[in-house]
Amino acid sequence: MSESKFLLPDVGEGLTEAEIVEWKVAPGDTITVNQVLVEIETAKSLVELPSPFAGTVGELLVSEGQTVDVGTAIITVSSSSADAGVALGAPAHGSTPEVDEAAADTAASVSHEADEKQAPLVGYGSTGHVSSRRRRVTHPGTSAVPVATDATQTETQTQMPPSHAAHAAPPTQHIPNRPETAAAPASSVPVIAKPPIRKLAKDLGVDLAVVTATGPIGDITRDDVLREATQASVFRNIQTPEWPDAREERIPVKGVRKAIAQAMVSSAFTAPHVSLFVDVDATRTMEFVKRLKNSPDFAGIKVSPLLIMAKAMIWAVRRNPTVNSTWTDEEIIVHHYVNLGIAAATPRGLIVPNVKEAQAMSLLELAGALEQLTLTARDGRTQPADMSGGTITITNVGVFGMDTGTPILNPGEVGIVALGTIKQKPWVVDGEVRPRMVTTLGASFDHRIVDGDVASRFLADVAAIIEEPALLLD
Missing domain, CATH: 2.40.50.100 (RNA polymerase II/Efflux pump adaptor protein, barrel-sandwich hybrid domain)
Known part of the structure; x- marks a missing residue:
């Protein structure tokens, strides 16, 4: 021995x-x-x-x-x-x-x-290992499933519930409040749910008795549980707690929080930020998202406005390549590929994993990549290589109900765009005030590389796609 x-x-x-x-x-x-x-x-x-x-x-x-x-x-x-x-x-x-x-x-x-x-x-060992410190559960054929992050719109905001369940019902059954898909209360019929679904509900603190079932036999699916958890909104304070007995709490600065602090200070005080904002009529984007969700080609794939935003960013980068660059003291490196970062709020703090070679992906491939990226991030299993090499980033502050913000650049990048909440607002159309689905885009750029005219053209291009997704067909 x-x-x-x-x-x-x-x-x-x-x-x-x-x-x-x-x-x-x-x-x-x-x-x-x-x-x-x-x-x-x-x-x-x-x-x-x-x-x-x-x-x-x-x-x-x-x-x-x-x-x-x-x-x-x-x-x-x-x-x-x-x-x-x-x-x-x-x-x-x-x-x-x-x-x-x-x-x-x-x-x-x-x-x-x-x-x-x-x-x-x-x-590594099993990627689906369940830790008592993190809420997560494995589902056959998938990676561990976590709670919501800022990388996807909430159902309340987008009116598009999650999908990608192993036993998902047809797309039309996922329309919220559809009468024929509503399950009877648990008091009148028993709850039908497989053991992995019951475990997921327990981990997320979801009461199966109040979940609307959309499964083909009236069973509760993974999507149903995640939708209920999303509606509860982990980002919204549900109650006001009592003041703690202790007068102070001291939290060690370490791990992800320490890394975030160092990166943000470095970015804020190294790159001279310039920010721009624009309001956009996103009605056609919401209609397009709805059509994609009901399309057989996208069955089982999470579709949200973030997908259209991602495509809009890639399209706008191709038209304004310098926003997809890296600054060094000796040279400017313009990337002719897009590793698209998605800022994600996790229990451990903010991380920015990125989709590699996003410019080469179809809409369907990009949808799948975004879903996998956000699920992995929520579970705290994003690996260091998945967070390196990013070229430009989206931060989705809309999931928190915010109209927009002034994002700080991810270190090493020169452009970041914030997608605000999408909600109905009065909008002037052909001289008449009409209700439209409106959002606000906010963007920050490194002024050492990106001048105001380039920044403006880039953000206008992103806004153009959000206003009319059909431009992606060009």
């Missing part, structure tokens, strides 16, 4: 420290290769660290809630000679992990007391 120490690895992009969130094993447990040992929180994401070898857990060297430096020994494992070194190959410390659609690989540094030998890399 030999005893090995598992060293906290750099899980990507030169991170120097991480917090031990939750141990998945205890002393005396027998573990296997790739079994998840611990969940850690870095400045960018939650990460599950798998074991690079089989054996028996000896001692947990770091307590939950403690922040330690990369390279610190966090656990000891005793293994037989046959078990030692059973793992995959690892990159050098500090290297950037490669990320695919399922999971990222992470470097696992392991020192053996006998020979101080560097152990190889292992992959």
Whole structure:
């Protein structure tokens, strides 16, 4: 038998420290290769660290809630000679992990007391693992499902309920308040819901007795539960709590919050921001979203005004390429591709994952990519590589009921556009005041690269698509 120490690895992009969130094993447990040992929180994401070898857990060297430096020994494992070194190959410390659609690989540094030998890399454990610290649940064939973020419009705002359930009803059954889809109260009929749906409802705090069922046999679907959770609105204060007994609360600045603070200060005081605003008649966008939602081609795919906004941004970038640039002191790098960032509010703070090569995607492909991006972000499972390399960003403040805002640039980018809430307002059409679905777009630009005329043309182009989506056919 030999005893090995598992060293906290750099899980990507030169991170120097991480917090031990939750141990998945205890002393005396027998573990296997790739079994998840611990969940850690870095400045960018939650990460599950798998074991690079089989054996028996000896001692947990770091307590939950403690922040330690990369390279610190966090656990000891005793293994037989046959078990030692059973793992995959690892990159050098500090290297950037490669990320695919399922999971990222992470470097696992392991020192053996006998020979101080560097152990190889292992992959992540199950991406659907349920943690007691985060509300999430896996659904067969999908990634973990979280609660709402700012990356999608709420049903109240857009009048478009979520979709993409494994057992979703036909699109027409998802129209809110449609009489024929309403289920009878639980007092008159039993609640029909599969175990994963019941688990999801429990995790999200949804009472199944009040959920309107839209399933083909009157059963409650995943969409029904998510819609009910959305209607409850996690972004709205439901009640006013009592004043706490403690006079003050001190919150350590670490993890994502520390990274957000550093990035925002750097952006605000490095790039000279200039902001523009424009009101837009989004009535045709809302009609287009409704048609897409009822289209068989988009069955099971989340469709919202954010999709049209994303397409509008890509179209406007092609017409005004300098807004899709990066500034260096030596040169301006104009990107002829779009890694479209979507600012997402998560329980851990604001993150900005991006859709890679968004300019090459069809409307259907982009819809699927946006949905997957937001689901992963909500669950806190966005990997560092998914947040790097962005070229321009959308922030959806409309989900909070806000008309618009003055967004701060994502570091390394020179343009960001805020999509405000879409709601009915009086609007002058052909000399007459009519009710129309209106939104306000707000945008900020790095004035070192983007002058006022370019910024104005770009935002006008985005507004033109929101006003008339048919222009995308050009």
